[in-house]
Amino acid sequence: MINDSALLESRTLRHSVMDRTDVLDRVKALSLLPDGMHVTTAMVATYFEVSRKAIESLVLDHRTELVANGYRVLSGTELTSFKEVSGIQSRSRSLALYPRRAVLNVAMLLRDSEVARQARVYLLDMEYLARTQPVENSPQPDIATLHARIDDRIDQRITHILGKTVVPMFNALIETAGEHQRELIVLRTGVQHIERRLRQHHTRLRRLESPRQERPLAGVMAAMDAMTGREFEHHIATLLRRDGCTDIAVLGRHGDRGVDITALTADGRRLAVQCKRFAPHLRITSPELQKFVGSARVLYASDVALYVATCRFTPEALSIAAEAGITAVHRTLLERWDAGEMLTVLK
Known part of the structure; x- marks a missing residue:
């Protein structure tokens, strides 16, 4: 079962989904600087609902990877030129800038943020859906699968008969039963209880028998x-x-x-x-x-x-x-x- 921690641990996996920057706006609206391309450290911290110190610490630990995805620090004449072009007002002698790829990179590295976790889950959802789209000429189910489907239909048939045939029969008998009406009502209640318990038991049994890896989280939320x-x-x-x-x-x-x-x-x-x-x-x-x-x-x-x-x-x-x-x-x-x-x- 794939979960979001895989992105925290694997740089290769992070690199494979780095182009999916649209995930950022799907999880939460990302505000950009006037240039329409970058955000500052403070803006990144606001987006992920963490402290600025948390982002600065993450940059310190993963600077090389972030730089590869567009992170950079402006100073001197380069900063002056950027201020003139973008219209940003800042007295700082340096300014860290993150393009959308770098912000997505932060999402895949930041552990203590629910927003970042949701972004990671969304990325894996999209990857799962891409890998599990139905294709032509898919193989036919094997005999064991067919037997499981038949058993499932039999169980559904039993509960259907109890709910749609046996209980209505009791209802009809109760209306004309006279002195035995009370006993029939008790029997009907028992049948209805059996029907509910059978449904519940069958549902839980199927869940227990199915391997957990066949029920991955990936793909759930994107779908x-x-x-x-x-x-x-x-x-x-x-x-x-x-x-x-x-x-x-x-x-x-x-x-x-x-x-x-x-x-x-x-x-x-x-x-x-x-x-x-x-x-x-x-x-x-x-x-x-x-x-x-x-x-x-x-x-x-x-x-x-x-x-x-x-x-x-x-x-x-x-x-x-x-x-x-x-x-x-x-x-x-x-x-x-x-x-x-x-x-x-x-x-």
Whole structure:
């Protein structure tokens, strides 16, 4: 499984993705100097949400690599000329400049920055997608794979029969059962419980049996960022179904009253989900969380509520989520969930 630490350790790997500077603006808007080409050390520190000292220390350790990607320090007449051309105002006798390649280089070297980590994840996502695009004349599945697919269909068929045939049969019998009505209701409840547990067991078994390396993190976030809002909602519904949820309904764009998906968890709790496919550099704010709290708890009477976003949450929004019992599925948690790690609240 490829993870972002690979870029921290391998200069060869960093060099292979150095042209993908567009990743910077996908993760967070990068402000440039008036020349439209460079940023200063202070601007780099602001972008990565770290101290200036952290950037200066990184430059000290990796100066040769950064210089190879355009980093340079101006002084003397060269600095004077740059100030005249760019319009920058500075009394400093020297000025460090970073082109976009050097800023991306910093992202692949800076350990203690969530922004840098997201940039590394995005780079590996793009590489993974590029390497896994379907090609013509792909090989046919082997016998073991075909048997696994058949077993999967049998399990799905059993749960389908329980939910769509046996339970309705009990419903019909209960209406005309008279003195045996109570016993039939108990039996129906038992069948519904078995159905839910079978779905949950099958989902967990498949996750345990599949090798972890077959569920890489790479490719996860780039694929979701490329989705439309509607596609993202259906993708989240697929994850819920994978983790044993039933009665999943993806609500329409109009009239959803602040909730995008409703469902039942594997153990029968009412679930409400809000989905936001936002750009990675944006944030979910407290007013958005407050609106969802009202919709999920009051309008939908949910037992479990998820606010799923492809970006991060402001500290105020996280505080409201914690107080209201809302699970904030931020970008990092969503990445792990999509890769196969079940959300704690759904277990």
